[in-house]
Amino acid sequence: MTNIYFNRWFSTVYHYMNMIRDNPDGQQFTFYGTHSDPGHISLQACEVTEREPAVKGKEYVDFAVDFCRRHRIDVFVPRLNMLDIAKEIHRFDEIGTKVMVCRDTELLERMMDKDRFYEAMADTGVVPLPEYYVAETAEQFEAACERLERNGHRVCFKPTNAEGGMGFRIIDNAIDPLQSLYGWVGLSISFEQAYAALSTVERFPKLMVMELLEEDEYSIDCISDAQGQLIAAIPRRKSSGRIYVMDDKPELAEIARRTAEYCRIPFAFNIQVKYNKGVPKLLEINPRMSGGLYLACLTGVNVPYLAVKALLGQPVEPVVPRLGIRASYLEWPVLMKDHEELPIKN
Structure with missing residues (x-):
């Protein structure tokens, strides 16, 4: 046991x-x-x-x-x-x-601080990066937005140390402030609103101000051995509603291979990329199992178990996922155990 x-x-x-x-x-x-x-x-x-x-x-x-x-x-x-x-x-x-x-730990620290990680990945040839700038003052934020717009990009920003979608916003100067009060809460914010908020302090925690990637987003769930050798990679694309597609995308498999070779992340990790003008560009790499991994495992690759086997030093052979499948999810009722059955220590 x-x-x-x-x-x-x-x-x-x-x-x-x-x-x-x-x-x-x-x-x-x-x-x-x-x-x-x-x-x-x-x-x-x-x-x-x-x-x-x-x-x-x-x-x-x-x-x-x-x-x-x-x-x-x-x-x-x-x-x-x-x-x-x-x-x-x-x-x-x-x-x-x-x-x-x-x-x-040096690699882990970089991955958790996105601007440092982007600096480390630049010019490596592992995965293309979006155009980005780091801002800590309202003036730097304004200059970054102006430069990105001059280069033909829509603009978004995110804290450098945020997990998932925390703090992510899209600059949209066509937004109607009154209408936004009556509609769904969204990710859009005008430049004036963002600048006004950021101007309330002399210096704020670092933001990545970057080109908005406007095409398909993929989460690539990866499994590797204890030495970081890739065993399998499963690209997962969010489609409409709750539907995800595990696509057979050779360029994404190649990004996973190069990432594993360069970073040597053991056991389970996740690469997030998003396309813009046909090019997949890096969002982030998480050195752990992703929240949506259970969908990727429908390809026949039991990533959590294989990761445990690799950690225990048991042999794990390369696995070929069954790609080209669509999947979704729904709420599933779970009868909660009583605390008498599930002891909680204080």
């Missing part, structure tokens, strides 16, 4: 735990989970759970090490505080816990 621990993850990790549990090799796992919310749906896939303390940095690592020691955890799959955990990976090595994380 292998004890496997997921700390604070997305709700869809519920699926990943069950994919590992229902593996084709009949390997047995006991699942442990922690979260700040004892009612979080991910914990319903666990046999043992605890409430996470409201701490950060070294204190959080202390908590995670203690949890792994007390429960004799064999495999730890972190999302929250991944960098802090990677920096003290030796502490987990000492207690015999294998951690699904990239040990190259």
Whole structure:
């Protein structure tokens, strides 16, 4: 029996735990989970759970090490505080816990700070980058917008350290402020509104001001071995509504191959690109399983389980995903276990 621990993850990790549990090799796992919310749906896939303390940095690592020691955890799959955990990976090595994380902390730091990562990826030939500028003052923001518009681009911006779509906005000077009050909340904002907000401070946290990529967006879910050798890559395109298409796109498979070769990210990672004028350009690379991975796994590649096998040092052969398929998702009711059945430690 292998004890496997997921700390604070997305709700869809519920699926990943069950994919590992229902593996084709009949390997047995006991699942442990922690979260700040004892009612979080991910914990319903666990046999043992605890409430996470409201701490950060070294204190959080202390908590995670203690949890792994007390429960004799064999495999730890972190999302929250991944960098802090990677920096003290030796502490987990000492207690015999294998951690699904990239040990190259310099690379991890760059990936979590988008402007540094773009600088590192420039001129490597791995993946094309959008035109972008970094702004920390309202004047820099204005200059970046003007330059991008002169170069024929629509403009968007995003904090350099944001995860997913947090803080993402599109400059749209045709927006009707009154109409926007009566319509759906959107991502668009006028330059005047953005500039006015940014001008309220002398210096703000860094923003990436960049060309808006206006064509298809792909999330490429990748699985690699412990040395970062690519095992499989699954391009996933958002279509209409809730429909996703796992496309056979050779240029995206090549981007995944070059990324794996250059970055050597082990186990599971995700590359996000978006096309503009027919060219796929980098949005970000996440050194972990993506939130939508469960859709990509419908191609016949059980990424969560293969990643665990790779971490445990078990052989994992290259897999050919079944591409050209369409998929969707729906809400699925889950009967919540009582707290008596699902103990939460304070």
